[in-house]
Amino acid sequence: MSQEQQAVLQARNAFLTGRSKPLDYRIKQLQNLKRFIKEKTTDIANAMRKDLHKTANATQLFEILGLEGEINLAVSKLAEWAAPRPVNKSLLTIADDVYIQPEPLGVVLIIGAWNYPIAVTLQPLVGAIAAGNAAVVKPSEVSSHTAKVMELLPLYLDPEMYQVVTGGVPETQELLKQRFDHIFYTGSSTVGKLVMEAAARHLTPVTLELGGKSPCYVDKNCDIRIACRRITWGKYMNCGQTCIAPDYILCESSIQDKVINEIQKCIQEFYTNDPKSFADYGRIINQRHFKRIMALIEGSTVAIGGDSDESECYIAPTVLRDVTPGSKVMQEEIFGPILPIIIVNGLKEAIQFINEREKPLALYIFSSTKKVIKQMISETSSGALVANDCLVHFTISDLPFGGVGSSGTGCYHGKYSFDQLSHLRSCLIKKLNMEGVNQMRYPPHTTEKLRWARVLLLKQVNLSRWRQVAQVAMLAALAAFVVQRFLRR
Numbered sequence: 001m002s003q004e005q006q007a008v009l010q011a012r013n014a015f016l017t018g019r020s021k022p023l024d025y026r027i028k029q030l031q032n033l034k035r036f037i038k039e040k041t042t043d044i045a046n047a048m049r050k051d052l053h054k055t056a057n058a059t060q061l062f063e064i065l066g067l068e069g070e071i072n073l074a075v076s077k078l079a080e081w082a083a084p085r086p087v088n089k090s091l092l093t094i095a096d097d098v099y100i101q102p103e104p105l106g107v108v109l110i111i112g113a114w115n116y117p118i119a120v121t122l123q124p125l126v127g128a129i130a131a132g133n134a135a136v137v138k139p140s141e142v143s144s145h146t147a148k149v150m151e152l153l154p155l156y157l158d159p160e161m162y163q164v165v166t167g168g169v170p171e172t173q174e175l176l177k178q179r180f181d182h183i184f185y186t187g188s189s190t191v192g193k194l195v196m197e198a199a200a201r202h203l204t205p206v207t208l209e210l211g212g213k214s215p216c217y218v219d220k221n222c223d224i225r226i227a228c229r230r231i232t233w234g235k236y237m238n239c240g241q242t243c244i245a246p247d248y249i250l251c252e253s254s255i256q257d258k259v260i261n262e263i264q265k266c267i268q269e270f271y272t273n274d275p276k277s278f279a280d281y282g283r284i285i286n287q288r289h290f291k292r293i294m295a296l297i298e299g300s301t302v303a304i305g306g307d308s309d310e311s312e313c314y315i316a317p318t319v320l321r322d323v324t325p326g327s328k329v330m331q332e333e334i335f336g337p338i339l340p341i342i343i344v345n346g347l348k349e350a351i352q353f354i355n356e357r358e359k360p361l362a363l364y365i366f367s368s369t370k371k372v373i374k375q376m377i378s379e380t381s382s383g384a385l386v387a388n389d390c391l392v393h394f395t396i397s398d399l400p401f402g403g404v405g406s407s408g409t410g411c412y413h414g415k416y417s418f419d420q421l422s423h424l425r426s427c428l429i430k431k432l433n434m435e436g437v438n439q440m441r442y443p444p445h446t447t448e449k450l451r452w453a454r455v456l457l458l459k460q461v462n463l464s465r466w467r468q469v470a471q472v473a474m475l476a477a478l479a480a481f482v483v484q485r486f487l488r489r
Contacts, residue, residue: 002174003165003171004165004171004174004175004177004178005174005178007136007163007165007175008107008136008163008175008178008179008180010160010163011107011134011135011136011160011161011162011163012106012107012134013160014134014158014160014161015104015106015107015133015134015161019158019161020104020132020133020134020158020161021104021132023078023079023082026078026129026130026132027075027078029129029157029158029161029162030071030074030075030078030126030129030130031071031075032156032157033071033122033125033126033129033153033156033157034068034071034072035156036152036153036155036156036157037064037067037068037118037122040149040152041060041064043149043152044059044063044064044118044146044149045059045060046145047143047145047146047148047149048063048117048118048143048145048146050145051114051117051143051144051145051146051285052115052143052238052239052241052282052283052285053239053281053282053283054238054282055279055280058280059118062116062119062237062238063116063117063118063119064118064119066119066123066394066395067118067119067122067123067126069397070123070126070397070413070414070417071126073397073414074126074127074129074130074414074417074418077414077415078130078418081102081130081415081418081419082102082132082418084099084100084101084427085099085100085101085102086098086099087099087100090456090457090458090459091455091456091457091459092437092456092457093428093430095430095431095434096428096429096430096431097427097428097429098427098428098429099427100424100425100426100427101424101425101427102131102418102419102422102423102424102425103132103422103423103425104131104132104133104422104423105131105133105181105182105421105422105423106133106134106180106181106182107133107134107135107136107180107181108124108128108133108134108135108136108180108181108182108183108184108421109135109136109138109175109176109178109180109182109183109184110124110125110128110135110136110137110138110184111138111140111172111175111183111184111185111186111187111195112137112138112139112140112186113140113186113187113209113243114140114142114143114146114285115143115238115241115242115243115285115335116238116242117139117140117143117146117147117150118146120186120209121137121139121140121150121186123412123413123417124184124186124207124412124417124421125137125162126417127412127417127418127420127421128184128421129157129162130417130418130421131417131418131421131422132422133181133182133421134161134162135161135162135163136163136164136165136175136180137150137153137162137163137164137165138164138165138166138171138172138175139164139166140187141166141167141168141169141171142285142286143285147166148166150164150166151164151166176194176195176198176199177198179202179204180199180202180204181204181205182204182205182206182207182421183195183198183199183204183205183206183207184206184207184209184410184412184421185206185207185208185209186209186210186243187209187210188210188211188333189210189211189212189406189407192208192210192408195208196208206409206410207402207408207409207410207411207412207420208403208408208409208410209243209401209402209403209408209410209412210243210361210403210406210407210408211243211244211333211335211361211403211407211408212247212333212358212359212360212361212403212406212407213247213248213330213332213333213334213357213358213360214244214245214246214247214360214361214362214363214364214382215246215247215248215249215250215350215353215354215360215363215364216231216246216247216248216249216250216364216365216366216390217249217250217251217344217347217350217354217364217365217366217367217376218231218249218250218251218255218259218366219347219365219366219367219368219369219372220251220252220254220255221367221368221369222366222367222368222388223368224255224258224259224262225262227262227366227388228259228262228263228265228266229262229266230366230388230389230390231246231249231263231339231364231366231390232263232266232267232270232317233266233270233390233391234246234364234389234390234391235317235337235339235390236267236270236271236281236317236337237391238282239281239282239283239284239315239336239337240334240335240336240337240338241282241284241285241335241336242391243335243361244361244362244384244390244391244393244394245335245390245391246339246364246390247333247334247360248323248329248330248334248339248340248341248342249339249340249341249342250342250344250350250353250354251341251342251343251344252343252344252345252346253343256321256322256341256343259341260303260304260319260321260341263304263319263339264304264319267304267305267317271317275316275317276307276309276312276314276316281317283312283313283314284313284314284315284336285313286313287310287313289313289335289336290308290310290313290315291310293315293334293335293336293337293338294308294315295328296328296329296332296334296336296338297318297320297328297329297338298328299327299328300320300323300327300328300329300340301320301321301322301323302318302319302320302321303319303320303321303341304317304318304319305317305318305319305337306318315336315337315338316337317337317339318337318338318339319339319340319341320338320339320340320341321341322341322343323340323341323342324342325342325353327340330342347372347375347376351375351376351379351380354380355379355380355381358405358406358407359381359382359383359403359404359405359406359407360382360383360403360407361382361383361384361403361407361408362382362383362384362385362386362391362393363376363380363382363384363385363386364385364386364387364389364390365385365386365387365388366387366388367387367388373387381404381405382404382407383401383402383403383404383407383408384399384401394413396413397413397414397415398414398415399413400412400413400416401413401416437456440452440453440456441453
């Protein structure tokens with residue numbers, strides 16, 4: 001039996017004991033996960049520095065704070081999320097208990113990504129724990145130093161219920177041969193298809209957090225200076241290795257030079273005149289990705305940057321101008337610090353350009369006109385749409401984070417993580433009396449029974465509204481009683 005088979009078997013056996021179902025157990029595990037990131041802060045920061053050239057403060061800001069927030073939210077809201085959820089009834093079921101009961105799925109496989117190896121691996125784990133599942137965590141081998149830190153997780157969590165499997169492609173392939181109750185994958189669309197294919201063999205549901213080319217439309221009437229500050233931050237953070245980073249800019253030719261000039265100013269302000277020596281400017285994860293990104297620049301006009309150093313996996317913040325749809329840089333997700341600018345003739349053409357391509361994980365629009373923003377919302381489709389900013393929707397736990405079409409399926413964050421990794425079980429509890437009400441459903445099926453069926457089945461009963469009406473009636477009666485007593489005096 002392989003190491004991967006053993007990990008899955010041990011997690012399933014632990015789940016079958018039922019010990020992950022009590023909420024106290026889940027809360028304890030979530031608190032232990034928080035203790036892990038607190039006590040291993042230095043180890044995590046050192047690993048992130050080696051893997052992605054991130055500073056300790058950047059690691060806290062972009063990896064740890066969001067994870068802590070997810071844990072705190074899950075602990076505080078778990079009782080509410082896990083409680084039975086009443087639903088509206090028909091007249092036929094008005095005397096019954098009808099509700100949705102969230103229940104654990106079983107064993108969840110979480111395959112993490114290398115670009116934010118703590119956040120995108122452990123945030124799904126928060127949802128898995130909160131929902132009462134066992135989990136097998138597979139960190140990305142590409143961010144190898146951070147994966148090594150992940151191996152310490154069983155020292156904090158239930159080591160049987162929550163397994164960590166490290167390794168490369170062979171280990172991942174072996175894991176995908178096993179039967180899981182849900183697979184949560186973050187990464188490229190190419191690997192996402194392989195994950196979905198493997199899951200289909202066992203009819204296992206999947207959450208695929210993928211990517212794609214996220215467009216950024218800059219309206220000529222917006223505040224271009226502020227727009228470019230926010231675009232520059234969103235694009236070059238983590239050296240462009242962010243799944244929701246703006247992939248390319250769409251704008252009219254009349255503002256292209258101004259956009260380039262403003263981005264140039266922002267690059268100098270954020271990363272100085274020498275980004276290579278600046279502590280807060282990252283590096284490409286490895287030389288394979290470095291070569292891939294540098295090849296994308298070929299055939300395009302460099303307006304800003306373009307410098308590189310393969311020995312350090314360094315690529316300067318770069319802007320390409322007058323890029324055509326057929327350029328190499330427009331044929332795949334860039335996932336690096338290269339920002340192409342494509343000229344369009346206004347909003348209508350920008351919308352057409354976006355709709356002719358795969359649905360993106362995020363869509364950004366910068367405009368001071370509400371009508372323009374509303375038109376972009378109504379006439380396009382994407383995992384998320386953000387107006388006049390970049391990336392910040394990821395920080396809001398009440399917004400579902402996920403893609404659509406080739407950019408992903410399923411979503412997470414906050415309660416959405418809990419629901420995604422739960423089975424929402426429909427429950428109806430009926431008493432063995434009032435049999436007369438059921439006569440209309442038994443043969444023979446007469447016209448009179450059909451008439452009653454229409455009344456009993458099609459008439460929805462909103463019990464909460466009736467409770468409100470009853471409360472108002474009671475308060476009115478009480479008020480009338482008090483007034484009468486007062487008048488008698």
